[in-house]
Amino acid sequence: MKDPECIFCKIAGGEIPSTTLYEDEDFRVIFDISPASFGHALILPKEHYANVYELGDNEASKLFVVAKKVAAAIKEETGCDGLNILQNNGEIAGQTIFHFHTHIIPRYKGDSATI
Numbered sequence: 001m002k003d004p005e006c007i008f009c010k011i012a013g014g015e016i017p018s019t020t021l022y023e024d025e026d027f028r029v030i031f032d033i034s035p036a037s038f039g040h041a042l043i044l045p046k047e048h049y050a051n052v053y054e055l056g057d058n059e060a061s062k063l064f065v066v067a068k069k070v071a072a073a074i075k076e077e078t079g080c081d082g083l084n085i086l087q088n089n090g091e092i093a094g095q096t097i098f099h100f101h102t103h104i105i106p107r108y109k110g111d112s113a114t115i
């Protein structure tokens, strides 16, 4: 199900154009509009799930394979010194967009990236 009000549904579905680092039938990977560091990317399922509790089993089982690929590509492209993979659920946990997504955040020596 898509949510007609959801910006990440529109981006993941291609209705709003975005620079796409990776795409398959289930996911689109884009750059964060307000990056915590150079190369900060977001993995979006194409279906609308508000959070990890709703995430479909199909996407859940494939997500880390995509995260691995994207992390390796970003490490290669940016030459980052480290990398965080994280995902927020609920306002208290820092979630601001209520369409499930996973952050890939490259880290550089001396940085202070926070999200």
Ligand code: 5GP
Pocket (backbone or CB within 6 Å): 007, 030, 031, 032, 033, 034, 035, 042, 087, 088, 094, 095, 096, 097, 098, 115
């Ligand atoms: P959250 O805080 O929900 O875990 O992460 C939401 C992320 O989405 C934030 O890092 C924010 O900068 C990013 N974001 C919000 N709106 C847009 C948008 O329209 N396009 C892109 N590419 N990123 C967005």
Ligand code: ZN
Pocket (backbone or CB within 6 Å): 002, 003, 006, 007, 008, 009, 010, 047, 048, 049, 098, 099
């Ligand atoms: Zn959505």
